[in-house]
Amino acid sequence: MRAVEITGGSGPAEALTLVERPDPLAGPGQIRIRVRAAGVNRPDILQRLGRYPAPPGASDIPGLEVAGEVDQVGEGAGRWTIGDRVCALLAGGGYAEYAVVDARHALPVPDGLDLMQAAALPETxxxxxxxxxxxxxxxxxxxxxxxxxxxxxxxxxxxxxxxxxxxxxxxxxxxxxxxxxxxxxxxxxxxxxxxxxxxxxxxxxxxxxxxxxxxxxxxxxxxxxxxxxxxxxxxxxxxxxxxxxxxxxxxxxxxxxxxSTLRSRPADEKARLIAAVESTAWPWVAAGLVRPPVEATFSLEQASAAHLRLEAGDHIGKIVLTA
Incomplete structure (x- = not known):
């Protein structure tokens, strides 16, 4: 798969490199998502600068939220089936064509919501x-x-x-x-x-x-x-x-x-939070009451440009990568 690595340096042009990596595999309790879009967030910039390392066990690839389709289901992954449209909260790994995530950290994409918009939601x-x-x-x-x-x-x-x-x-x-x-x-x-x-x-x-x-x-x-x-x-x-x-x-x-911070929370705590969000806040999303504007989209090859746009501080809403 294509993925964006942090290779060194602090500026986005020198630090973010598009590479080929082996496709990840869904383990027990996990799903693999064919990523169509990934949200770009300020913690990604901090990780690039060396100030916010991935927690133990997480992918070193940046990216905390994605949207796409389930294309692999691990044993015991619960309600998900291949082809489901989902968005998910990650501890890392979003800037890639495939991402593996705890099945409990995924949410269904409501009807009428495109995957660019859906990728802007989980972390926020x-x-x-x-x-x-x-x-x-x-x-x-x-x-x-x-x-x-x-x-x-x-x-x-x-x-x-x-x-x-x-x-x-x-x-x-x-x-x-x-x-x-x-x-x-x-x-x-x-x-x-x-x-x-x-x-x-x-x-x-x-x-x-x-x-x-x-x-x-x-x-x-x-x-x-x-x-x-x-x-x-x-x-x-x-x-x-x-x-x-x-x-x-x-x-x-x-x-x-x-x-508080979110990324370093234990998997069980994130699962509890996702369940609470789905129960209380997801109906607002489904009803169209929560639709954060997507300011701009960039391809994986343009990840450095996406970081520059976010760092400039002139955006209104979310910046999203397409994979």
């Missing part, structure tokens, strides 16, 4: 569900603040929160991105470059949950605008991982500060 939907709805405990009628709202995670979070009956405040960089976030369903969409974020958010009434992909630069803002009993969930630190926090104010407002 699972991340949002685990952090906004489980750790953040967002409920109908509450308000979610999303920083980095036009990223792949951000656009998915907007749609999932709205589907659950919550209000959404979005921050993003630039007028065009702010307009895009509003069009996707944000009740209040702010330009982080020009708007007075704190004043606007407080005028809206504050927030119950923060989904923070920015990190240090927004720590004081988050603490200021969270309501009592608010939940602050950190999933990325693009502006830095170290911040000064007023712990006394955190205590007085009884705020919960937490964070």
């Amino acid at each position: 939907v699972c991340t949002v569900f685990a952090n906004v709805f489980e750790a953040g405990a967002l409920k109908a009628g509450e308000t979610l603040l999303i920083h980095g709202a036009t990223s792949g995670i951000g656009v998915t979070a907007i749609q999932m929160a709205r589907a659950a009956g919550a209000r959404v405040i979005a921050t993003s960089r630039g007028v065009d991105k702010a307009k895009a976030a509003h069009a996707l369903g944000a009740d209040l969409s702010l330009d982080a470059r020009s708007d007075d974020l704190r004043t606007a958010i407080e005028a809206f009434g504050g927030v119950n949950v923060v989904l923070d992909m920015v990190g240090a630069d927004y720590a004081a803002l988050n603490l200021a605008v969270l309501k009592p009993l608010g939940r602050w969930v950190v999933i990325a630190t693009l502006s830095g991982a170290k911040a000064e926090i007023d712990l006394a104010r955190l205590m007085m407002k009884r705020i919960v500060l937490t964070g």
Whole structure:
């Protein structure tokens, strides 16, 4: 099969190389997917830079989510049969023509959803569900603040929160991105470059949950605008991982500060999460309420260009590789 390896260096042109590798085989409890599309995510860039290695036992090939057809079924792989259209959450191996995955980590592709769109869902939907709805405990009628709202995670979070009956405040960089976030369903969409974020958010009434992909630069803002009993969930630190926090104010407002990663979770925990997503969030996908926009598609040969597009930060939605 054709696959993309990380061969050395840090720039995408020198680090990402298209190679031929043996086709993987589905073992017990696994399925093999003929990959048609693979989502490109920021952890892929971190892996290329040497900052986010694959967990033990995972493929060294980058790629955390794919969509395609089941073409091999291992013993005890449950409900899947050859030809099923699926998308799946991977610990690695997505940038390839074939990927083997724990059968419990796959989801059926709903009718009416093409495989390009489906490949943009598993990692993002699972991340949002685990952090906004489980750790953040967002409920109908509450308000979610999303920083980095036009990223792949951000656009998915907007749609999932709205589907659950919550209000959404979005921050993003630039007028065009702010307009895009509003069009996707944000009740209040702010330009982080020009708007007075704190004043606007407080005028809206504050927030119950923060989904923070920015990190240090927004720590004081988050603490200021969270309501009592608010939940602050950190999933990325693009502006830095170290911040000064007023712990006394955190205590007085009884705020919960937490964070998580997804890739390194045990297989059984991922299976539990996938089952919860299928039960609660997948009906939103099937109903068309969650359809993160695909900003651009690239072939496997163009993986370096896909990384450059993601790193530039100008995209709105997801970037996808086709295999």
